[in-house]
Amino acid sequence: MSKGDHRRINWLDVVWLLFLGGLAVLPPLWNIRKELTLLAIGIVQVVEGRLVERFPRWGRSYAVLLKLIFSTLLIASTGGPGINSSYYPIYYLPVVTAAVYFGLRMTLLWTLLASGLYCSFLYPALQEYELTADAITELVLRVLFFFVAALVVNRFAVENRRQTKRYQQLAEQLAETNRQLQTAQAEARRSERLAALGQLSAGLAHEIRNPLGVIRGSAEMLNRKLEASNPLASELAGYISGEVDRVSVMVGRFLDFARPLHPETSPRPVTELLDRALKSVAEQWHGGKIEVAREYQNDLPLAPLDENLCEQAFVNLIQNAYEAMGNEGGMLRVQVSKVIRNDRPGIEIRLEDTGPGVSADLREQIFNPFVTTKKTGTGLGLSIVSKILDEHHGSIRVESAPNQGACFVVFFPAEEQAVRKEGALASG
Ligand SMILES: Nc1ncnc2c1ncn2[C@@H]1O[C@H](COP(=O)(O)OP(=O)(O)O)[C@@H](O)[C@H]1O
Numbered sequence: 001m002s003k004g005d006h007r008r009i010n011w012l013d014v015v016w017l018l019f020l021g022g023l024a025v026l027p028p029l030w031n032i033r034k035e036l037t038l039l040a041i042g043i044v045q046v047v048e049g050r051l052v053e054r055f056p057r058w059g060r061s062y063a064v065l066l067k068l069i070f071s072t073l074l075i076a077s078t079g080g081p082g083i084n085s086s087y088y089p090i091y092y093l094p095v096v097t098a099a100v101y102f103g104l105r106m107t108l109l110w111t112l113l114a115s116g117l118y119c120s121f122l123y124p125a126l127q128e129y130e131l132t133a134d135a136i137t138e139l140v141l142r143v144l145f146f147f148v149a150a151l152v153v154n155r156f157a158v159e160n161r162r163q164t165k166r167y168q169q170l171a172e173q174l175a176e177t178n179r180q181l182q183t184a185q186a187e188a189r190r191s192e193r194l195a196a197l198g199q200l201s202a203g204l205a206h207e208i209r210n211p212l213g214v215i216r217g218s219a220e221m222l223n224r225k226l227e228a229s230n231p232l233a234s235e236l237a238g239y240i241s242g243e244v245d246r247v248s249v250m251v252g253r254f255l256d257f258a259r260p261l262h263p264e265t266s267p268r269p270v271t272e273l274l275d276r277a278l279k280s281v282a283e284q285w286h287g288g289k290i291e292v293a294r295e296y297q298n299d300l301p302l303a304p305l306d307e308n309l310c311e312q313a314f315v316n317l318i319q320n321a322y323e324a325m326g327n328e329g330g331m332l333r334v335q336v337s338k339v340i341r342n343d344r345p346g347i348e349i350r351l352e353d354t355g356p357g358v359s360a361d362l363r364e365q366i367f368n369p370f371v372t373t374k375k376t377g378t379g380l381g382l383s384i385v386s387k388i389l390d391e392h393h394g395s396i397r398v399e400s401a402p403n404q405g406a407c408f409v410v411f412f413p414a415e416e417q418a419v420r421k422e423g424a425l426a427s428g
């Protein structure tokens with residue numbers, strides 16, 4: 001509840017005060033103790049919300065206890081002997097309050113306490129009067145009705161609380177689904193972007209390649225023809241071939257990125273490919289000492305994977321991690337576990353390094369082709385990984401807290417049950 005809520009008039013409180021005011025002007029009139037007690041009950045009723053908010057642990061008990069005390073005082077100050085007081089239904093107030101706030105057991109205990117307090121007025125009455133059978137029946141009826149009220153209200157209150165909790169859980173679930181949807185959307189946008197860039201690259205590269213061939217051939221011919229007679233022209237022809245070669249390499253990369261992958265998948269254990277990639281990167285590494293910590297969960301499901309493409313994807317990721325840690329070296333943690341993502345069972349691979357990490361503004365861009373922060377980088381590694389994962393209906397994202405290394409999280413959907421059996425037959 002916000003502070004503003006307290007300033008608004010609570011109509012329920014007003015009705016309460018009217019009701020208590022009504023009790024105040026009914027007989028016994030001019031009974032100052034009775035009027036004061038009614039005032040106290042009114043105050044408790046009005047401040048109850050704040051009390052419960054202020055003391056989240058005990059506020060409810062305080063509220064019920066105060067109401068019990070003032071109800072008892074009211075009974076004591078009305079009626080000849082208290083047990084005869086026509087105000088006895090005032091005990092419904094603490095009883096119902098307890099039923100609203102507590103579970104069944106505590107409600108029954110509070111009701112028992114209220115009944116006990118009410119019946120305690122029997123003791124002084126017995127000093128003066130005889131107890132008749134009718135009076136006993138009346139008393140038992142009154143007490144039983146306390147319990148009836150408590151049970152009825154408690155049932156509704158408990159049901160109400162259960163519903164509220166259900167709605168809260170539903171709302172939380174909805175928020176979580178929303179978050180997942182947003183991630184999925186970002187990933188879908190990325191694949192669309194990469195596909196469009198791929199088409200553009202392929203078109204461009206194709207158009208550039210043919211004229212490049214002609215230029216290079218001509219330059220070589222010129223070079224050969226003019227070699228002796230015109231050294232300057234021959235030198236210039238040499239530059240032309242050299243630069244054309246550089247452009248050709250670039251065009252080759254464009255084509256690499258744009259080439260359709262045509263994966264051929266079969267159910268395999270992902271850890272096997274991961275191990276192979278780890279080994280091959282480590283063998284070619286010239287840099288600081290890098291420790292690899294493997295944490296593979298047992299009984300991982302198989303996933304439909306293209307052996308070569310997936311190994312290449314892992315090599316690219318591991319290579320990046322090694323390069324990020326560079327000459328200082330560090331630790332690469334590789335975790336593989338079973339997960340359920342968007343209701344799809346699958347395998348999650350986390351590659352966590354101790355390098356400089358990826359800044360937030362680069363986190364999506366690094367998956368674009370030709371985005372690199374390295375002097376001799378091509379910027380193709382991650383775009384190819386992303387493409388490979390798209391082909392496998394998987395996903396990749398990077399997590400990186402400030403001052404911590406990068407963590408690339410890869411997801412592969414597990415194979416369907418039917419395919420698994422086939423795989424088991426084929427391999428067995
Ligand atoms: N493990 C990592 N830690 C920090 N930065 C990384 C990591 N992996 C990739 N990057 C960033 O992403 C960029 C793109 O990577 P990539 O596509 O493989 O191209 P390249 O390795 O040729 O630069 C890198 O230049 C680097 O800035």
Ligand SMILES: [Mg+2]
Pocket residue numbers: 316319320380381382
């Ligand atoms: Mg790379």
